[in-house]
Amino acid sequence: MEKELRLRPIGIIRSPYRKPGGTPVQPAFGGDVQGEVEIFDEYANALDDIEGFERIWLIFWLHRARPHRLRVIPYRDTVEHGLFATRAPSRPNPIGLSVVRLIGREGNRLLVESLDILDGTPLLDIKPYVPKIDAHTGSKAGWFDAGRDARKVADKRFHQAEAIRVKKDEVVLRLGVRGCIETTARHVRLKLADALMKAEAQNPDGEGAVELLTAFLEQTDFKAVRASDEELAGQHEATVRIYKKTDGGVDWLKI
Ligand SMILES: C[S@@+](CC[C@H](N)C(=O)[O-])C[C@H]1O[C@@H](n2cnc3c(N)ncnc32)[C@H](O)[C@@H]1O
Known part of the structure; x- marks a missing residue:
């Protein structure tokens, strides 16, 4: 099969x-x-x-x-x-x-x-x-x-988190999602989503997720660098900056 x-x-x-x-x-x-x-x-x-x-x-x-x-x-x-x-x-x-x-x-x-x-x-x-x-x-x-629970709307239990754009050159990654980082360039979004998915598949609980993501992005045209050590309590959340690698170094990714 x-x-x-x-x-x-x-x-x-x-x-x-x-x-x-x-x-x-x-x-x-x-x-x-x-x-x-x-x-x-x-x-x-x-x-x-x-x-x-x-x-x-x-x-x-x-x-x-x-x-x-x-x-x-x-x-x-x-x-x-x-x-x-x-x-x-x-x-x-x-x-x-x-x-x-x-x-x-x-x-x-x-x-x-x-x-x-x-x-x-x-x-x-x-x-x-x-x-x-x-x-x-x-x-x-x-x-x-x-009929033990009459809940009509979802909570976050199957969606630990999501990746969202917060600034032009920064994204907040809340691991646990097979999601996308919103960017204007579709191919960029797809590549990042793929990297996120692989990182997540290896570590669904989110621990060390930024390091995993960084390692996966190393294999792509992109690079993630932790911009802040401030982990938001209980959210598996960390701020990282995403760069696009070029021959001469790194460029900020315009997102
Ligand atoms: C319990 S699922 C049921 C979906 C469908 N009716 C079924 O039975 O297969 C519905 C919930 O999935 C979530 N959901 C909807 N679209 C989604 C998507 N594209 N990716 C992940 N979760 C989604 C929402 O939280 C929604 O409340």
């Missing part, structure tokens, strides 16, 4: 949710909040006839989830369960599955309602929701039926 499969996003999901904390844990708790699904031009014709469906399945890559654990306390419970008995976003293959209401289509864009998806999430597939096939009302739902 192949060890790796290659997936290609077919579009991108736009939503008002920028941070995991506070985002609905399932579309059922998403109310009438709207978002947009943008399909890349090459797939636009594949949307024909989608308008006839009131709801659609979105299948997406949970690109900002932290590495998985095999047992987790899911959002809607207070005790641990095997990961595959939950809908937790941190998974070996972080694939998300959400049924959303389809409000309308404009060319390659779908207006949708009731989301539990972060802005910028890569979209892998769309399928129509067909009640006669998909709905099995009254089916047993394990621990969920016990």
